[in-house]
Amino acid sequence: MNDFIQFWIQHTPIFSILIPAFTAFILVLLGNPGSGSLAHDWRQPWRRGISYVSSVLGLTTAIIYLTFASSGQITTYNLSEWTAPFGIVLVLDRLSAFMLVLTYSLAVPVMWFASKEWDERGRYFHAMMHFLLMGLCGAFLTGDLFNLFVFFEILLMASYVLLLHGQGKARFQLGIHYVTINLLASAFFLIGLGMIYGSVGSLNMADVARLIPLLEPDQHRIAIAGGLLLFVVFGIKAAMLPVGFWLPKTYAVATTPVAAIFTIMTKVGIYSILRVNGTVFDDAMSKEILQNWLLPIGIITSLYGVIGAMGAERLRRFVGFMILSSIGTILIAISLFNTNAWAAALYYLVHSTIIGAAFYILCGWITSQRGAFKDQLQIAPQMKQHKTIAVVYFLIALMMAGLPPFSGFFGKVFILQATENSPYQILIIVIVLLVSLLSIIAFTRAGFVLFWRATKPEDNPETEAYKAYQALPAQAPKRNDKTIYILLAGLIVYVIASNPVYQYVLNTSKQMQDNALYNQILLKQDEHGQVISIQPFNPEYLPETKYGGETEDPNAHLIPFLIAPNTLSGEHISDFKLQQIQQQHSSVEESNQLKLAEEP
Missing domain, CATH: 1.10.20 (Histone, subunit A)
Incomplete structure (x- = not known):
């Protein structure tokens, strides 16, 4: 047992990446006959079992990592045993552990929900879900900018396939748009990395943060430009305006479990803005530029999202706009650049992810009971479970609009408290309260159409409308309602535990901004106490390698x-x-x- 514990500790945190990776490979090797045959394929129970056990194991691992990180300990894992900045390093700190737990807390119920019929609508659903988890976990754990790009590409390639899951013309059309936007973002990502590496000589996050203030003026400007280009890329991933118009329509056409798991995808962009633009580019010029731009971007995104929700014609697009608005609220908090505001942003980030997923799953329930009207916000016959659905909708509306006593309310209160010393305090308070008010109006409008103005169902057995209505299900799709209850119960527990959670995220934001601590843990020093790195960067320097011939290496x-x-x-x-x-x-x-x- 001691040997197992030592092995576990020695190879933490790479298990969070290896578990979904090996699961995905096993599921691919298991084969897949096609969407039309999956319901009767003898391997389907095995796929579901392997997928679900792996997800639970991933959640267990993430919780263990959270206990490690909660003490303030930063754990590093050097791939090939070469330390930073010359080797790729994984970093498990408070923030990465927090994001891992959030990822798997969403993935486990969604995977359980999708294992009832949804996974039969397309090939390799479970394999792609685990490749997506692999990319998410890698992005949260890596301490290297280029490795961040690699894991971005892994999760994006999986998301391309998942977006088309279930087929259909609308999914294919918007899938092309989604792929094109992300390929453009990937190109910008590489250009930004080239600018940073060409001027700094390193892509390790801790090393870049250490070296940027020491650069010559011209090199410093190029590095900052590269960092701002990365900010644009992360903004596309986070769906902030003006590069986030793609989200409402794209997520609206995805199948229900895919749309639910995609709510964590935008948070990768938020995480990257915090991790890279917030802490790596920590010099005065970077902070000034980011502060000047991030607050107006957050305000515009938040207002645009809620106004778009008020005018949405379909319920799924309504959810997308509300998620867009919540992203703007998080960006407003990040723009304050203080530990309390970042803690509030992290607290609200969890709320917005879980409630968005629950709302998308509710859309699936509503669609199943409205027949040809689907999720269109048009007057239709009363749903067979209209009372139960109305109660769930009302709870989600209260949570998402930020009303007490739910987690959205606490998140917004934490954000408003963090504006105490901000010169824009009044503006931020007005915007946050205005968005909450408009959210209530938007939810009222949609609920009015779905429930209050719903017509009585046809009672003449001889009419086609009567037959069509009777053919509609009288119960929620399998596991649909139970998954919503699990997610909402999780948010209620989140409120009850708001004090310890807030203390954790507050300590997280303090740890994130301590670049000296990361330098001390990640970077090695020579016998004179100098950090071992290549500075100034010499692009002609080529160290001798085993396969590169015998070249003199002064280092x-x-x-x-x-x-x-x-x-x-x-x-x-x-x-x-x-x-x-x-x-x-x-x-x-x-x-x-x-x-x-x-x-x-």
Whole structure:
């Protein structure tokens, strides 16, 4: 047992990436006959069982990681045992553990819900869901900017397939738009990374944060421009305006479980803005530019979202606009750039993700009982479960609009409290309260059409309308209502635990802004206490490798500080490299002895 615990601790946190990765590969190898045959395929129960067990295991792992991180401990994992900034490093801190728990807390009920018939509407549904989880977990754990790009691409490729799950012309058309927008964002991502690497010489987040203030003016401007380009990319992912118009229509055409899990996708963009633009680009110029732009962007996004919801003609688009509005509220909090505001943003982020997923699943329930009217906000015959659905809709409306005593209310109160020393305090308070008021009006309008003005169903058995109405289900689709209850119960528990949760996110925001702490833990120092990094960056510098010939490397003596002894003595370090290390180490020792001898 002790050996297992030591193995677990040694390889934390890569398990959160490996669990969904291996699950996805196993599900792909299991095969898939096609959407038309899945209901009768003997492998379908195995797919569901493997998928669900993996999701529960992922949630358990995330909770364990959260307990590790809650003490303030930052755990690092060096891939191939090369430390930062020369190797890829995973970082488990308070923020990444918090996002992992949120991801799996949503994935487990959605996966359970989708395992009743929804997963039979397209091939490789479960495999793509786990590739999506792999990309999400990797994005939250990586400490390297290029690796962040890699995990972005993994989750995006999975999302392309999931968006088309269930087929249909509308999904294909909007899927093309979604792919095109994200390919453009990926191109911008690479350009931004090139600008940062070309001027800084590193893509490790902690190293970039350390080096940016030390750059020459021209290099500094290029690096800042690269960071702002990344901000545009993250803004596209987060669906902030003016690059977020795609969200309401795109999410509206996705199948119900896919739309529900996609509510976490926009939070990857929010997370990246916090992690990269908020802490890596921590110099005065970056902060000034970001503060000047983020507040108006947040205000416009929040207002546009709620106004769009008021005018939405379909319930699914209504949900998309409300999610857009909540993103604007989170951006307003981030723009304040203080620990209390960031803590409030993180608290509200969880609420907006879970309630958005619950609302999309409610849309599936409503659609199933409205027949040809589907989710259109038009007067239709009364739903067979109209009383139960109305109560659930009312609860979701209260939560999403931010009314007491629910988590949305607490999140907005935390944000308003964080404006205490802001010169824009009055403006932010007015906008947040105005958005809440408009949200109530929007929910009232939609509820008025769905419930209050619903007509009595046809009672003449000889009419086609009577037959069509009687053919509609009298119960919610399988697991649909239960999944909503689970998510809403989770938000109620979230309110009850608001004090410890807020203390956790407050400590999280403090930890995020402590760049010196990350430098101390992630970056190695030589015998003189200097951080081992390449600065100033020399683009012509090419270290000798096992497969690159015998090239002199002036920095070979630093290698023993960067890798484990077993790796240093392994087969991937050439004899020529070891000889350079020994010679340079001897020269350094002789130089130190001469300096000591010369001292009086």
